[in-house]
Amino acid sequence: MKIALLGYGKMGKEIEKLALSRHHEIFLKIDNEVEWRNNLEKLSESDVAIDFSMPGCVTDNIKRCFQKNVPIVVGTTAWFEELDEINKLCVQTDQAMIYASNFSIGVNIIFEINRKLARIMNGQNEYELTIDETHHIHKIDAPSGTAIKLANDAIDILDRKNAWSGTASLDTGMINITSNREGNITGTHLIKYESDIDSLEIKHEAKNRQGFALGAVLAAEWIVGKSGFFEMKDMLGF
Ligand SMILES: NC(=O)c1ccc[n+]([C@@H]2O[C@H](COP(=O)([O-])OP(=O)(O)OC[C@H]3O[C@@H](n4cnc5c(N)ncnc54)[C@H](O)[C@@H]3O)[C@@H](O)[C@H]2O)c1
Numbered sequence: 558m559k560i561a562l563l564g565y566g567k568m569g570k571e572i573e574k575l576a577l578s579r580h581h582e583i584f585l586k587i588d589n590e591v592e593w594r595n596n597l598e599k600l601s602e603s604d605v606a607i608d609f610s611m612p613g614c615v616t617d618n619i620k621r622c623f624q625k626n627v628p629i630v631v632g633t634t635a636w637f638e639e640l641d642e643i644n645k646l647c648v649q650t651d652q653a654m655i656y657a658s659n660f661s662i663g664v665n666i667i668f669e670i671n672r673k674l675a676r677i678m679n680g681q682n683e684y685e686l687t688i689d690e691t692h693h694i695h696k697i698d699a700p701s702g703t704a705i706k707l708a709n710d711a712i713d714i715l716d717r718k719n720a721w722s723g724t725a726s727l728d729t730g731m732i733n734i735t736s737n738r739e740g741n742i743t744g745t746h747l748i749k750y751e752s753d754i755d756s757l758e759i760k761h762e763a764k765n766r767q768g769f770a771l772g773a774v775l776a777a778e779w780i781v782g783k784s785g786f787f788e789m790k791d792m793l794g795f
Pocket residue numbers: 563564565566567568569587588589590609610611612614618631632633634635657658659660661769
């Protein structure tokens with residue numbers, strides 16, 4: 558496949574390595590607005606685009622792909638307010654997009670376990686749920702998109718929770734998310750249910766960025782020829 562890489566930072570470079578190892582061609586690399594000006598036409602010749610850029614430009618990048626009929630894989634996080642509008646635009650204009658706050662297969666397994674565990678815990682009111690995430694010091698957004706998804710999925714299921722908070726809240730309707738920024742850590746997420754008697758923990762620890770890159774390239778291979786707005790669970794068949 559001819560891949561357009563939108564964003565050539567830490568993740569863009571990792572995806573390039575992974576895509577080449579799977580015999581794809583990196584047809585286009587765009588890392589800023591100046592490069593867009595010279596390469597918009599080349600985008601239409603790409604089979605698929607993969608966007609790991611920045612929250613301020615991701616929706617423009619997506620709309621450019623929609624206009625050029627290029628399916629897009631989006632890994633950029635921290636643009637939740639615009640997600641619904643993009644979802645609608647994708648469906649209305651018969652385009653193809655897969656979005657995941659985390660493309661790691663392991664994390665998507667954890668998403669599924671998190672939903673199942675929340676269903677079990679719905680009647681166990683003595684357990685308090687908290688979520689803890691740790692990332693490298695360069696990560697711009699906090700809490701991570703992954704921690705927010707874990708919290709929102711649990712809120713949809715747990716009757717006793719109705720919102721999440723990124724600062725320690727005493728409101729029992731809140732799920733508290735703690736964000737830590739340390740050194741070079743790729744990404745660690747901990748889901749914890751705790752009562753006065755015991756605690757249960759589920760942890761995912763990314764050892765490097767390869768898992769995100771592999772998931773994104775697999776998603777690019779999967780989305781070509783489809784139309785609609787997809788999530789990883791559609792691809793993984795959970
Ligand atoms: N979904 C996932 O699995 C996953 C995994 C890791 C990171 N992320 C997210 O992916 C994004 C990128 O992460 P990163 O660590 O590679 O960040 P990074 O800062 O290393 O790279 C971002 C790149 O985007 C470029 N950019 C700026 N404006 C652009 C534009 N208009 N068009 C295209 N590119 C532009 C920047 O020059 C930069 O090189 C972040 O939002 C991060 O949270 C998602």
